[in-house]
Amino acid sequence: MNLHRTTLRLAAVYNVLWGTWVVLFPNHFFELVGMAALNHPMVWQGMGMVIGVYGLGYWWASYDAMRHWPIVAVGFLGKIFGPLGFVFNYLQDIVPFEFSYTLITNDFIWWIPFFMILKQVHTKQRWRLTDTQKN
Template sequence: MKLTLRLAAIYNTLWGSWVIFFPNHFFELVGMEPLNHPMVWQGMGMVIGVYGLGYWWASYNPLVHWPIVAVGFLGKIFGPLGFVFNYIHDIVPFEFIYTLITNDFIWWIPFFLILRKVHIERKWALSHA
């Protein structure tokens, strides 16, 4: 659990920094039109980067700090659902799915397993006891 959360922390911090400092780079890589307002994408980078801090802190005791993992896991579920909705409505091109592979899909199983352990061992307790 500790390793998973530390890897997630490092990944999120790096990805968030990339998006903040080079907001059009992803769009150039996948051949999408650059954003008219890159500040929105940079804001997303800031949010993802802040998740990195949360994952790092949660790594010290994942069974106690599981709400951070739960919030991250929900984001990793709702993000792809938002993509599907927007893709079906022809709002976002298919190439945007590449962000979901490393931002969401690869974390589904490890985050699920952490939360499963919390459920089995801690019964979702919010305290150290």
Template structure:
């Protein structure tokens, strides 16, 4: 598989995943909490807002899949979210603000995408030199 096919497939899979996950959270905001035995949120609208943001990222990943090098800022923002999200979880968990069960969202939302997104950004660095526009 060429690097371009890899980037396209990665971003399209991330897109589909994000759109489905976001829709699930928006439509069934209590379902995740019920699955892992957590207390239901008192303000599900906040969780639904998170679902909407994740779904919108899915649209961005789909559009970026057509030319990942040119649309690398979308990939970079997604990668940063996938790094800072778990960091925020750790900090909040250590302060006792969030139960451990919330960790399960990090596996599919963040961790599995670290290496593929990193490889795309590595390719952007090596072959595209972080250009923001065509010259």
């Protein structure tokens, strides 16, 4: 199994598990880090659902990362913009520092592997879409 396939499958499994955890136990993360529970846990559960769906996309992309690079690119952008959103809100004192713990496993550890996949796509095919993706 190649490195890209392994990376995307690990990301898929992680995202599905994390999403399931957040949907089924929306207050658990907040209890773990000592934050107050949300007034509207369904918002957090919605985030869990989105993260879980990303996991399905990563699994499908794992079959051919060069062909399904747009899924990887969307995931990579989310892993960049999520931490930027945290910093923006943290600096405005909207969200406590403890919330940053989610960034470690949800975002930071995936930066290099996802970047390497996208770098290879750029090097090998210059962001070309396959014929089936053009339609």
